[in-house]
Amino acid sequence: MSVSSRSSPRRLPDYPAPTAGTSRTPALPPALGEAAGGAGTGLLFLREEQIRLAQDLFFFAYRDLTASADLILEELGLGRAHHRALHFIGRHPAITVSELLTLLRITKQSLGRVLGDLVARELVVQAQGRADRRQRLLSLTDPGRALERRLFERQRERLVAAYREAGGPAVEGFRRVMRGMMDPETRRLIDPRDPVTPGGIISERRSGS
Amino acid sequence: MSVSSRSSPRRLPDYPAPTAGTSRTPALPPALGEAAGGAGTGLLFLREEQIRLAQDLFFFAYRDLTASADLILEELGLGRAHHRALHFIGRHPAITVSELLTLLRITKQSLGRVLGDLVARELVVQAQGRADRRQRLLSLTDPGRALERRLFERQRERLVAAYREAGGPAVEGFRRVMRGMMDPETRRLIDPRDPVTPGGIISERRSGS
DNA sequence: TCCTTTAAGTCAACGAATCTGCCTTAACTT
DNA sequence: AAGTTAAGGCAGATTCGTTGACTTAAAGGA
DSSP: OOOOOOOOOOOSSSSSSSSSSSSOOOOOOOOOHHHHHHHTTTOOOTTTHHHHHHHHHHHHHHHHHHTTTTTHHHTTTOOOHHHHHHHHHHSSBBBOHHHHHHTTTTOOHHHHHHHHHHHHHHHHHEEEEEESSEEEEEEEEEEHHHHHHHHHHHHHHHHHHHHHOOOOHHHHHHHEEEEEHHHHHHHHTOOSSSSSSSSSSSOOOOOOO | OOOOOOSSOOHHHSOOSSSSSSSOOOOOOOOOOHHTTTTTTTTTTTTTHHHHHHHHHHHHHHHHHTTTHHHHHHHHTTOOOHHHOOOOOOOSTTTTTHHHHHHHTOOHHHHHHHHHHHHHSEEEEEEOOOSSOOEEEEOOOOOOOOOOOOOHHHHHHHHHHHHHHOOOHHHHHHHHHHHHOOEEEEHHOOOOOSSSSSSSSSSOOOOOO
């Protein structure tokens, strides 16, 4: 259900203070950052502005980080969805389709198209599972691995720079906060200790190595 | 240009080791987290696995964080694009359309649709600029502010929990790393000190308060 | 005053990436 | 043999983004 209905040249109030006392705000609200609570565990560090700043940081950092690989993808006629698939397949060779679906949280249809492209281009291969022959275990081919690496390098530069600037303890803090933002199930997923279900990435389906 | 061509029941290799020695990897590679370099500023903290973990953290945290507001949005027939617009308009009352475009990095067309919906639903109002009457300064209406707050609260819970668990110094580290990942221009944008261009959020167009 | 540029909005057409619902095939499980 | 699971497919739709060209009104420089 679309909502649009803008068409006539709406009348506009000719003064910039439409609703309640909403005067112009400065570029960004001042109270935050190091100033607020020092590096200590001050009591006020949960003020609303802090949280809103985190939203901003997240939006912009994610936007810029993902954008850094887009040039390469565009040249190849691939999209971010392809990148995500390459990333996770590269990180978990012989992953099953359903595990990949769980990681990406998209539907079979959506993944199907992306995966079809990648297989057609011979960036990904499917192998029949040995233990369960219904499964199509996904792995990168050599060209697939090469492409994934090219994409990775672009983001690596940024992340290395960010890590280096921020320093080790900051990186540790970064990780802790990021983990805290995830759903508990997701957290378990990326946590080496306490593997989700004994065996596979998601559900044990280990077959022997 | 679509690439698909999957249709015939492709022959599959019936053994799970398609390419080079890609045997099954464990749930997640072991070397990382606190184990790796302690909380100290070890020298090895830039190893590839660290970087790849950051990618994962980013993907999952962003996914889970944004998903937390989706329930409300869906009820209203709005999308994430609407949420983003509400967020930034709420954060910068009387923002101009072009400033908003710069923040979101999308095209006028895309924003146009979203904004049209929001104005039609009276969640956002446009007011003619006083200094420059070509501008349509955007602000939230009271219902718009109320909705934005509902959406915010969902995310706030997560972020507060994450901040609280991680602790103050971790939060500071989080911010530093996030800033480091952005484009320099973006960084200037969210940095109160050193405002981008004197005045407005993006370009000075301050008119007096 | 004339001319150019800018801010906003619009039309038309398209593309990427998601979704739902329903169905098939093959293989595993009981 | 019957039921369930893994993968894949078709049809159709939605959301959100794109490009390119154009209009209108206002601002600003010469």
